[in-house]
Amino acid sequence: MIIAIDAMGGDHAPEQIVLGAVQAVAKFECSIVLVGNREEIHSVLDAAPDINKKKMLDIPDGQDVAEALAQIPEGESGWLAIKHTSQVIEMDEHPVQAMRKKKDSSLVVATKLVKDGVCEAVISAGSTGAATVLAQHYLRNIKGIDRPAIATPLPSEHGVALLLDSGAIVDSKPRDLTQMALMGSIYSQYVFNVSNPKVGLLNIGEEETKGNKKMQATYPMLKKMSTINFIGNVEGRDIPKGTADVVVCDGFVGNIVLKFAEGLANTLFGMIKSAIKETGLLAQLGALLVMPALKKLAKTVDVEEYGGAPLLGVNGCCIICHGSSNAKSICSAAGVANEFIRNNVLEHIKESLDKEEILTNDSESV
């Protein structure tokens, strides 16, 4: 398996991205093509420890990438290839304009490697909007999916709650939400090993009649679906509680919840720190003693451990990472891509789509 990684995307690119790729080829059975500025990538690699220089491949400009990668002996993994690109899509660029103008950007070239069948997955910590637009343009949507959704794993009391959509579809229709339910269910099953995942609709009350018009229209559709285990409406408090394994919501709501969670965690930890500092030496000693427990806990709720969020619904594996990703998150994202590919998530989504009558009929009534 070969994964393309956008080496230039993210707040800590290229350093953390490249180091994450180095970790990933050592940890998983895969090879990676780092797409980005050759010089910058090299300067990170030169300073990095534990690199197997015999498994490095610098793809010459002008040479076909597939041809170059053919040098990797069949069945071998752990290779790190570099594909030079001259442009970078910035975080605040308009996605569609960027796609048109920056044909030699790291994200465009990395995505095209998946389209051309050279790589099996693309990972980026750059602009989420651009990654989404490019994946849709080059990989196309799966037949039967109107719009792809971002599925973000959130730590919960029972492991992981998969929140989707977390920002790709801001004016979703009930039909989009049913597609999310199906895709999220498959992903939870095959990547997080949850059998018969519980799917909940994020709403403001438990009864079928609660919520806004969109939710009221979506509920009966979800209830009719045969391939998912729909448990009904869930409320905001159910997300951390882990009431559902898959939480379906509009991208606008999902994105606000996600960013609120990040903000709340940061604020709380900051407040706890200064409260302890102000209270004096005994409290500071106490904090030291508590630290090992908190560190262990932090590991289980650490978003970095869960790697990136897949863009579900495109015809390929596209993993979107947080802009603040460090090496560890990028390595985890490679692990996610690994699971995604090895467990045939795409095929399973297609199979389920074929089985769902509510999704196969083409009426666009909702």
Added chain:
Amino acid sequence: MIIAIDAMGGDHAPEQIVLGAVQAVAKFECSIVLVGNREEIHSVLDAAPDINKKKMLDIPDGQDVAEALAQIPEGESGWLAIKHTSQVIEMDEHPVQAMRKKKDSSLVVATKLVKDGVCEAVISAGSTGAATVLAQHYLRNIKGIDRPAIATPLPSEHGVALLLDSGAIVDSKPRDLTQMALMGSIYSQYVFNVSNPKVGLLNIGEEETKGNKKMQATYPMLKKMSTINFIGNVEGRDIPKGTADVVVCDGFVGNIVLKFAEGLANTLFGMIKSAIKETGLLAQLGALLVMPALKKLAKTVDVEEYGGAPLLGVNGCCIICHGSSNAKSICSAAGVANEFIRNNVLEHIKESLDKEEILTNDSESV
């Protein structure tokens, strides 16, 4: 000032509600009418310490409440009156049906006391839906307000972020959101003493063009308003950060954010507790030493301290409390009602409404 409290609403009613009222009459310059089952209220009062029996007033059935309250010497506060009612609106009852059927319910009678000018505020920890419907029906909306909104104070790094609407309007229009902005701004100014409160629109990006269609339509309207200090879009993470003093959003989104925050806090504290327990004695000792600092912090982020959330937009003071309210929250809610009345929040809202051209013209284009 006389406040009507629905003694029968809430998970811990009537005990905690009645005890909260007892605290409130001792703490604030007000008297309270406890509306509910006389026997149950008495049995709580009989067991409560520190009650000034000379300032208790049992309103006989059939007697006009205003007439009975006229016995309170002019200018005196600290009185506790009991108005008996025979019915209770349950949490899961349909609000409109409950209003029609249960004319002698504690919530209906308490709300009517405000309508009739006998009391100046009504407080309930019962069904939010019923409280909202009753307030609209009996108190009517302020002229110029299409639908009232619930404004919930959330602790932030800089004090309090007022989130509205947090559940009353689930399919809000841009016009509703502009009205929320105005009302929230006044409330923040006169109840939380924030001068020139920063008003933000909860969205999924900073730029004016971001978000769903509703937000894109709302942004330019907020920008045009002369009576608020609109700082543009804010994101989920800005709520705990305190970037804005007033955070405007659709009730569907606000309610999910609010319940998510509650759930997250509970889950986190539970996880921390068990992590410390599992790690052993030293960590437990550490936790003991840290406790005073955490308790101090807990006090500043304690929702109970902020009391209830006002229903802004009706012609009267209606404070909605969390279903899980205890005596402390009810007492705080009475404090909120006090501030609301003494600072003429209603008058200030009306004045601002008159000044806002965007709200005074009657076009229903949005």
